[in-house]
Amino acid sequence: MRSFSKLDNFLGRTNELLNTISSERDSDINYPASNISEGELNEKERKLSSSLMRINHSGEIAAQGLYIGHAFVSRNEDQKNLMLGIAEEEKDHLFWCKKRIKELGGKTSMFDPAWYCGSVLIGIMSGAYNDKVGLGFVEETEKQVSRHLDGHLEKIPANDHKTREILLQMKVDENKHGELASSKGSVEIPNLVKKLMGKVSKIMINISYRF
Template identity: 25%
Template sequence: MFRAGSRCMVELPMATHLIAQRRAFQTENLASDTFTKATHDRAARTSKALRFIQALDPVDRKAVASMLRVDHSGEIAANTIYEAQADVFGYRGQIPTKNLVLDMWENEKKHLQAASTMLDDYRTRPSALVPVWALAGRVLGGFTALLGEKSAMACTEAVETAIGEHYDDQLQHLSEIQQKLAKTYTGEQMKELEESLDLLRNVLVEFRDDELEHLDTAVEHDSQQAPAHALLSAVVEYGCKGAIEIAKRI
């Protein structure tokens, strides 16, 4: 499996038949179900989320809000990237490739639903630049799809590499927050705070692993054989990292 930050250049066999394979990405019985299923008690969950936020010091409260805002922005962009790619491949009659993109898009739709609900639960505002992220995703997705299947996969590889690293950074920050809370709270209060932390952590792990699965899928489908792969990857990756920093603040 290829993972975030990897730039392994193992020679992959030309396997056109792989493009026709549908990938079954898991979308049920996951941590994000807590934020997407009506069967979960939203009032109780929101109350816990607010108590968790109130227990944080101002710096960590701002950091968690920033995490949620960035993740929501990223899911907006991811959805429009895959939507644009699916549109282009559908228009061109490249149905197997369109179906592959649609499979990955299904993951991102659930991510976006969960991320939107989490913003509400934690009383966090979305990025003021949501329309910009949506437009940027659509332009990037459409442009790379027009360049061809391998370039579209190279786009996925680069985006998911940056996002995978970003989720790892967030998970590390949550671990640091937990250590700080443990110095202040004990007993039942700490137990409840840890439950909220664990839920947030499990959702981020789920999102990260899905993104890395998309990365692996892109590599399996010849992303590294795209024309000007290194240049395209660098531009997309640095663009993603820049967008992350902007969404943290705006």
Template identity: 35%
Template sequence: HAGEIMAQALYTGQATGTDDPELREQLQRARTEEEDHLRWCEARLRELDSRPSLLAPLWYGAGWSMGFLAARRGRASNLGLVVAVENQVEEHLNSHLDELPADDDRSRAIVAQMRDDEVGHAAKAEELGAEKLPMPIRLAMGVFSKVLTRGALWI
């Protein structure tokens, strides 16, 4: 759920920050899918008598800021952020699939569909001309990803 909060914010920041109408439209389509993911996660959390992270506003602000800053660096960097984030998300969702109980078909279906959508977002960004982000940025994203995934579990 926390990742989906951040993903929709990321795409919103990217769409807000770009001057490219074609790219803005693509980012808004991806954001719509992320909103679907968020609704699925919220519903599943309710079904499991759980709750979202209390840090959701922080995740939203961080995602929006990252997206906006990437967009201001230009189209290739903006798309590069999509690829880098979605690759991390794919890996994270695969780990969820490995850890989910084999008989939790509902959660497995949700996570698998989300993963497939994220793979599609990365592929589309590569098709549109994504550049690989510099190593320091990718490393910082990895650290932040760990903070997000662990922080969402406890708070």
């Protein structure tokens, strides 16, 4: 019965995420760019910003998979709640990215389901090995995402103030969650694993940028 309950909860969370992804809710209440005027962007600049935000949206989908996968196998109730709490807090990022992509006339990645499934598996494997290791994966993920956002902040057009404000707030949240994982006793993962995560991330970035 315990296993069934965990599986039922996992499927419920996944279904909830799918509804979140497909939802047209705008999340105006927390939208960082709600009070910022749209800058003058030409077609090339709009396409660039849209592509970069599509990457960020895919990254947030993957992060949700990591958190939910870890929570599914966690043997520690506090750890499980921590992961689900972070996932819940970062749902706004999905809405922000999707809203901005729509404003720019773009579309989200057709490969988002693949990023989610792959990240769930990584979350399950890291969480099953050790809760502290799982926290290490979360901390490293947040660090890599933060560096990735820094790169996008340098690439986005100078007049795209709305996208810039969204990315800055996302960076604040990612850093906070990375620090939270560290404070809970995360174990630093091996450099080889960090490099592998980076390579997998580059594959996702290259594909999501185009599709």
